[in-house]
Amino acid sequence: MISRFPDLFKVLRRRRPPKHFHRRHPPPPRVHTMSESDLRPPEHQVAGHRASANRLGPLIDGTGLFYKPLQAGDRGEHEVAFYEAFSAQPAVPPRIRDAFFPRFHGTRLLPTAARPDEPHPHLVLDDLLAGLEAPSVIDIKIGACTWPPSSPEPYIAKCLAKDRGTTSVLLGFRISGARVVGSGGAVWRTERPEVKALDTAGIRRVLQRYVSSVDGDDLDCALAAAVYGGEGGVLAQLRELKAWFEEQTLFHFYSASILLGYDANAVSATGGAAGVRVKLVDFAHVVDGDGVIDHNFLGGLCSLIKFISDIVAETPGKPPLGRS
Amino acid sequence: MISRFPDLFKVLRRRRPPKHFHRRHPPPPRVHTMSESDLRPPEHQVAGHRASANRLGPLIDGTGLFYKPLQAGDRGEHEVAFYEAFSAQPAVPPRIRDAFFPRFHGTRLLPTAARPDEPHPHLVLDDLLAGLEAPSVIDIKIGACTWPPSSPEPYIAKCLAKDRGTTSVLLGFRISGARVVGSGGAVWRTERPEVKALDTAGIRRVLQRYVSSVDGDDLDCALAAAVYGGEGGVLAQLRELKAWFEEQTLFHFYSASILLGYDANAVSATGGAAGVRVKLVDFAHVVDGDGVIDHNFLGGLCSLIKFISDIVAETPGKPPLGRS
Numbered sequence: 001m002i003s004r005f006p007d008l009f010k011v012l013r014r015r016r017p018p019k020h021f022h023r024r025h026p027p028p029p030r031v032h033t034m035s036e037s038d039l040r041p042p043e044h045q046v047a048g049h050r051a052s053a054n055r056l057g058p059l060i061d062g063t064g065l066f067y068k069p070l071q072a073g074d075r076g077e078h079e080v081a082f083y084e085a086f087s088a089q090p091a092v093p094p095r096i097r098d099a100f101f102p103r104f105h106g107t108r109l110l111p112t113a114a115r116p117d118e119p120h121p122h123l124v125l126d127d128l129l130a131g132l133e134a135p136s137v138i139d140i141k142i143g144a145c146t147w148p149p150s151s152p153e154p155y156i157a158k159c160l161a162k163d164r165g166t167t168s169v170l171l172g173f174r175i176s177g178a179r180v181v182g183s184g185g186a187v188w189r190t191e192r193p194e195v196k197a198l199d200t201a202g203i204r205r206v207l208q209r210y211v212s213s214v215d216g217d218d219l220d221c222a223l224a225a226a227v228y229g230g231e232g233g234v235l236a237q238l239r240e241l242k243a244w245f246e247e248q249t250l251f252h253f254y255s256a257s258i259l260l261g262y263d264a265n266a267v268s269a270t271g272g273a274a275g276v277r278v279k280l281v282d283f284a285h286v287v288d289g290d291g292v293i294d295h296n297f298l299g300g301l302c303s304l305i306k307f308i309s310d311i312v313a314e315t316p317g318k319p320p321l322g323r324s
Numbered sequence: 325m326i327s328r329f330p331d332l333f334k335v336l337r338r339r340r341p342p343k344h345f346h347r348r349h350p351p352p353p354r355v356h357t358m359s360e361s362d363l364r365p366p367e368h369q370v371a372g373h374r375a376s377a378n379r380l381g382p383l384i385d386g387t388g389l390f391y392k393p394l395q396a397g398d399r400g401e402h403e404v405a406f407y408e409a410f411s412a413q414p415a416v417p418p419r420i421r422d423a424f425f426p427r428f429h430g431t432r433l434l435p436t437a438a439r440p441d442e443p444h445p446h447l448v449l450d451d452l453l454a455g456l457e458a459p460s461v462i463d464i465k466i467g468a469c470t471w472p473p474s475s476p477e478p479y480i481a482k483c484l485a486k487d488r489g490t491t492s493v494l495l496g497f498r499i500s501g502a503r504v505v506g507s508g509g510a511v512w513r514t515e516r517p518e519v520k521a522l523d524t525a526g527i528r529r530v531l532q533r534y535v536s537s538v539d540g541d542d543l544d545c546a547l548a549a550a551v552y553g554g555e556g557g558v559l560a561q562l563r564e565l566k567a568w569f570e571e572q573t574l575f576h577f578y579s580a581s582i583l584l585g586y587d588a589n590a591v592s593a594t595g596g597a598a599g600v601r602v603k604l605v606d607f608a609h610v611v612d613g614d615g616v617i618d619h620n621f622l623g624g625l626c627s628l629i630k631f632i633s634d635i636v637a638e639t640p641g642k643p644p645l646g647r648s
């Protein structure tokens with residue numbers, strides 16, 4: 001079997017990245033010029049570390065780009081290698097690439113507050129939520145198994161404990177975080193320890209809360225039809241993605257997430273699915289598919305589709321404008 | 325969540341089965357009367373222990389029934405509980421039950437050669453290969469994960485080692501055994517140590533060998549169109565099963581197998597898919613689905629479908645009668 005992803009494995013074999021490996025990826029000429037002071041942590045971030053004076057985290061520049069600091073160890077370089085391989089892979093249908101993946105604009109060194117003299121390499125990607133006035137976001141890590149089979153044993157043990165301790169093994173996915181903007185602009189978000197402890201009923205509840213206009217015991221799922229259902233809605237997009245995963249044998253997306261986003265203001269105002277986004281993110285553990293489908297991602301995706309289609313089916317028809 | 329499978333969990337909680345638990349399942353009145361000397365091990369058995377003077381194993385009676393000895397520990401009783409729950413479950417579509425599952429005829433005590441004075445309880449099931457003159461058979465254990473999440477730790481560790489040591493984790497299934505009858509009646513079969521060591525290329529080769537008229541380096545896949553493709557063929561049946569698994573939340577089929585069978589004589593003579601069988605077997609580790617789909621079985625099933633559809637697509641069209 002010939003690897004379709006040769007650079008990736010080259011990266012995997014080299015345990016220590018060379019000091020200036022990011023120089024292989026100069027910033028593309030079209031990257032917007034801006035003052036670094038324009039960079040800020042995205043307010044809609046729902047999973048991962050938030051950038052602060054002492055900690056690296058993703059940044060946005062307000063012009064549609066998202067800067068993700070390369071992760072420690074091999075992971076950052078591995079994610080760069082994935083984006084390079086994926087961008088150059090002619091067997092990926094353009095519609096799949098454009099609809100479901102952030103565009104990759106190379107890497108860029110950025111100074112950090114913690115170490116101003118040691119700029120850190122960042123992936124430069126599309127900001128997937130750019131243009132949404134009031135983004136409601138949910139991050140769902142797909143797959144019962146989050147560890148590539150070739151991983152070192154301690155890493156497998158760590159991942160397996162998390163997969164068994166969350167809903168990953170049972171449901172084929174887990175929720176990493178969610179943020180919902182209510183009708184008055186109030187923001188509801190999941191808290192870190194709680195979200196890790198969600199059981200099946202809790203997962204169902206967060207997926208219902210994501211399309212509800214009010215919090216509390218009696219979730220109304222008023223936006224279920226507009227966000228999850230209908231043409232261009234989450235379900236239609238997830239089913240298109242599923243059809244690709246039934247066929248594609250290029251990559252196995254271990255530990256990747258599906259990010260859902262919609263504009264709470266726009267959905268509320270128009271009742272339509274305009275702006276509903278379904279994107280794949282987090283590719284630090286993607287491996288070569290070696291001619292075999294990613295049954296692990298596909299199984300979890302089918303499970304997520306069933307949860308969401310149940311919510312749509314169980315929600316009595318309501319005019320979407322009726323939420324206010 | 326209300327369990328749809330209450331008897332099963334009752335069985336699971338009781339660690340030691342009562343001495344005569346099989347008395348709860350008297351032989352049904354319609355079980356054929358026969359001399360026990362008619363019972364014999366099925367010659368087409370490809371996985372599991374073969375019945376002998378010192379060992380329990382499945383038996384057939386030549387009239388269409390298959391006797392499977394209840395397995396040790398909880399497993400045998402658990403499988404009986406599954407068959408009872410499944411047979412009585414009104415949400416299982418009759419077409420799915422009839423097409424893809426052996427019919428359950430209760431249990432029966434049978435004397436064994438090893439202990440003539442201690443009859444052993446057996447599941448009485450349809451013989452899935454009855455009526456096939458020259459059965460070519462393959463047993464494929466479906467699912468990357470063969471252990472129910474609630475299993476005791478030592479059992480999980482044992483299963484996980486097997487799942488990682490075979491193709492289960494990588495492909496979402498592994499082959500447990502195969503037997504192919506050639507045009508002159510010659511039988512090709514997998515050997516136990518080899519079949520456990522199959523890698524991806526080896527799995528592909530056994531699936532090709534299963535529909536080839538000759539052995540050797542140059543497998544012809546002459547029967548691919550007749551057995552795998554076409555109306556009523558393996559692929560059409562697997563896709564029907566897949567559609568049910570995308571919806572059904574009743575049972576999770578850990579460690580169950582798909583048994584494929586066809587009549588080498590009939591396919592050779594008619595070129596049609598007559599007699600191609602796709603059946604689920606081995607339910608000692610099935611658990612209640614608790615309202616969630618079986619993403620683990622579904623992912624493996626999709627992977628198997630991709631392997632088989634690739635073989636059909638790669639095989640140049642040949643008249644099926646051209647194999648002789």
